[in-house]
Amino acid sequence: MAEDIYAKIRALIAEGAYIGGDSIPESELATRLGVSRTPVREAMRRLQAEGVIRREAYRRAVVVDLDPNEVIHIFTARAALEPIAAGMAVALADQDFQDVLRDLHDRMDHAILQSNPDRRAYRDLNAQFHRVIWRQGGNAIFTDLVNMVARKPVVSPTFNNWTQAELVRSNRQHEDVVSAFAAQDKEWVEAAMRAHLLSSRANYRRIGVSHKTDARHDDWTYSESDHAAL
Structure with a gap:
């Protein structure tokens, strides 16, 4: 389950649904993927560790854009x-x-x-x-x-x-x-x-x-x- 949610979020980013600088709220992703926020939160932690997203003020998740x-x-x-x-x-x-x-x-x-x-x-x-x-x-x-x-x-x-x-x-x-x-x-x-x-x-x-x-x-x-x- 967690691996599947992780792959789906990465795919959304790779396909341009979210681009560099975009905020991606966990609640929005959970609704979009039809799951609870728990697996989304786990996937987001993994994406943050990989440098795909970063956390800003108030723990807001933002897509990192690499030049x-x-x-x-x-x-x-x-x-x-x-x-x-x-x-x-x-x-x-x-x-x-x-x-x-x-x-x-x-x-x-x-x-x-x-x-x-x-x-x-x-x-x-x-x-x-x-x-x-x-x-x-x-x-x-x-x-x-x-x-x-x-x-x-x-x-x-x-x-x-x-x-x-x-x-x-x-x-x-x-x-x-x-x-x-x-x-x-x-x-x-x-x-x-x-x-x-x-x-x-x-x-x-x-x-x-x-x-x-x-x-x-x-x-x-x-x-x-x-x-x-x-």
Whole structure:
């Protein structure tokens, strides 16, 4: 029950029902989800620990909005941790595990290789792909550590900011990871995962530069209009 409520609240945030800076009262969530406030309160404590929400005056819960530059730091941490988790999974990479990864890869291809890419589907399938790998290593403590870092940017700029070419490149990198597991090559798995995460970091760096450029343009436009008004 608690896990289900937690997942539903995260999904509401990830889907944009609540965005950075929004207040999310526990009573409102309880009504929306048709549950008591107790499981909502437990889920909110977990989300606060993950950095998804923060508590302000009078214990008001507010969604944290991460900018692209903060996401870059998170991907730097992921690029250090996730290759280790992937390497742990190599010895346990049986056929069922490989089949699951291939299926997720194929479904991601289907989501992005259309005229209007389904970015939401790609995001969700991508998260599943990575979680399957973390869990396969069999080390619950390390899995929790990676999960805590990787899941934080739920309200950050998402795949909606990626070009279709970037999405395609990302999934080709997933294919490299799958091939490395099939070869039972630990070094290749670790290298492929690290390259994939560093590539994702570069995408967010591009997004961050774009946001800064837009902000400067907005400031310039405002100044020009002010000048004209005088």
